Amino acid sequence: MAQTTATPNRGYGRWTPLWFLAPAVLTLFLIGIYPTIFALVTSFRQYNITRPRDGFPFIGFENYINVLSDSTFWSSLLLTARFYVTVLPIQIVLGVAIALLLHKPGMGFLKSLARVTLVVPLATTYAVVGLIGRLIFNRDFGVANQFLNWIGFPGFDWLGSQSGAFAAIAIMDIWQWTPFCALLFLAGLSMVPGEIEEAARLETSSKLALLRYVQLPYLLPGLTAVMILRSADVLKLFDMVFVMTRGGPGSATDLVSVYIQRVGFRVFDLGTASAQAILLLILTIVISRLYIRLIYREVN
C-alpha cells in the first residue's frame, strides 16, 4: 500500500495570517485610513452638503489658499499655540515634581495608591472632563468660586469672561494630562540604574544637580513623547472645550479644531474644513519630526 507523504492539515494555510490580521486592518482602514483619504480628496474639491446641486467639483488648491488667507484660521491656530505653551510647561514641571515624589523610597502602599489614582484623569473621556469643568467653574455654585471665597477672594465669572474661560480650559487640560506626564517621567526615573544614582550621590549632595546631570538624560525620551503627543492632542483638542465653552466667549477659547468643526459642521463647508484638517496633519508631523530631531536622545 502506498504511503501518502502529505502532511496532515493542521488548519494552517498560506492565508491563515491574513485572517488574523484582517479584522484589525479592516477596522483601521474604515475609521482611520479611509476618512483621511476622503479628507484629502475633499480638500481639493468644493463640497458643501447643504448645496448638493453644486456637486463635488475639483478646484485644485483653492481651499488651501482660502484657508491660508483666512485670518480667523490663523488666530485660532495662534490661540492653540498659546494654549499649548501655557499648559505644557506646567504639566511638565508638575509631572516631574510628582514623579520625583513617587520615585522617593518609602511609603510603599500610599505610593502605589497614588500611582493608580494618576490613571483616573487619563481614563476620563474629554467630554466628561468638559462637563465636570462646567460644574467646577460655574459662576453661582461651582467649587472654583467656593474655593476663592474661602481664601478671601470674590467669586469670578470664569466661563463668562475671555481670560477666565481660557484659564478654565487650561486648568482642566492640566488636570487631565499632568498625570500622564508624571507617569512617563516616573518610568524615566526608574530607568536610572540605582548604582549610577548612588555614584552621583557620592559626588554631589545637591538634588538639583542630580536631577539635571544624572536623571534628566533618562527623562528626555519621555519628554519628547510628551511634547509630541501633547502637540498632536492640543491640535485636535475639541470635545472638552466644546462642552465647556463652545469656543467662547467671543473667540477666547476658539481653538483650531473647534474652529474647523464650526466650518465643517455649522457652515457645512467640508472642502475648506478638510483642507484645514490636512494642514493640521502636516503641521503635527513637522512638529513631531522637529522634536525628535532636537530633543530625543537615547541614554544607552
Added chain:
Amino acid sequence: MSFLKLEGIKKTFGDIEVIKGVSFAAEKGEFVVFVGPSGCGKSTLLRMIAGLEDVSDGKLAIENRDVTYEEPAKREVSMVFQSYALYPHMSVFENMAFGLRMNKQPEDQIKARVLEAARILQIEPLLERKPRALSGGQRQRVAIGRSIVRNPKIFLFDEPLSNLDAELRTQMRVEIAKLHHNLGATMVYVTHDQVEAMTLADRIVVLRAGLVEQIGTPTELYDHPANIFVAGFIGSPKMNFLQAKAESDGKVLKLAHPAFTGGVLTLPTPKAAKVKNGDTVTVGLRPEHLALSSAKPLLSLTLDLQENLGGATQLYARSGGETIIMVAPGRPEIAVGDTIAAGIDPHNIYLFNASGLAL
C-alpha cells in the same frame, strides 16, 4: 586614633537585623578587605561607610570626625561599584570630571587632575569616548579613575572585579594592588573571593551573617583561623574537616576517626590540656599541607578521583564516609581505587572544639 572607625554598627531592615554590631578600625593607608559568603552583610557595611545606607545603630567616624549621619557627598569617600556605574551620557573625561565640577574646582585644575588619573590608569586615548564604547576592563579603569581624581579620604570598592573575566580579573587585581602601593590611600574592598582578599589585603575582616568572625592579616587568618568558618573560608581548595572522638591525658591527644591510619591519630600537643576525654574535636587539614607519603602515614584513604591541573594534581580520596581533598605536586602514579597513604607535618594540623572554636 584610627583613620576609619566603626563602633557597634548595626543595620536593620524592618525586623531583620542584617548587621549585628560591627566594631572595627582601620589605619591611614591600610588596605582592608571585607570578605564573606553572599548575604553576610559585607556590601551593606561598605554602603554604610559610604552613606548610601542609613546606620541603624552605632557610630562611624572618618579621620576623627563623626560621619554617622553625614551625607554621602560630604564624607569625602569615593566608591567603585560592581557595575562600574559610569554616567552613560557623559564622555570618559566628563565622567571623571563630574565630582570635581560639582565641587566647583577651577577648570584648569579639573583638567590637570583628570589627565593625571588617565595617565596613571593608561586610559588617555579613551577620554573622549562614551562608556558604551568601552570594554569591561576599560570601564573599570574609568570607574577607578573617577575615584582617584577626587582624592578621597577613603576608596571603597564593592566587588569591583566580579563582572570581569578570569584573566582580566587577575590583571586588574594586580593593578589595584599597585595603585594602593603608589597612592598610599586607605582602601576598603568588598569581595566574596578569598583569593582577592588574600592577595590584596593588609587586613581581612571575615564576616558571616552580620557578625565579624575574625580580623587579621592574611597570614594570621591562614595560619591561625579563629574558628571552623574562617578556616574553611580562607584557603583554596577548602580545608578538610574530620570529626573525631578525643581522648586526652593533658599532654597527648588521641583522636579516633576511621580515616586515620589505624583508626587513631596520636598527637603530642599542649592543646591536649583543653580537651576532655570523650569530647568531639574537629581536625582541620589543608589540602596543600597533605602529602602522599608512606614513611609516616597519618591517613589511609581510597582514591576516588584525580584532577590533573598540569603542574599539580588534585586528589579526591575517601575514608569512613568523608571525602578528603589533597593537592599533590606533579602527576603521582596512582589510579582510582588505589589505597593511598598521606602524611602531614603535625604543626599544620588545626584543631577545633565542639563549638567550632580553634583550640
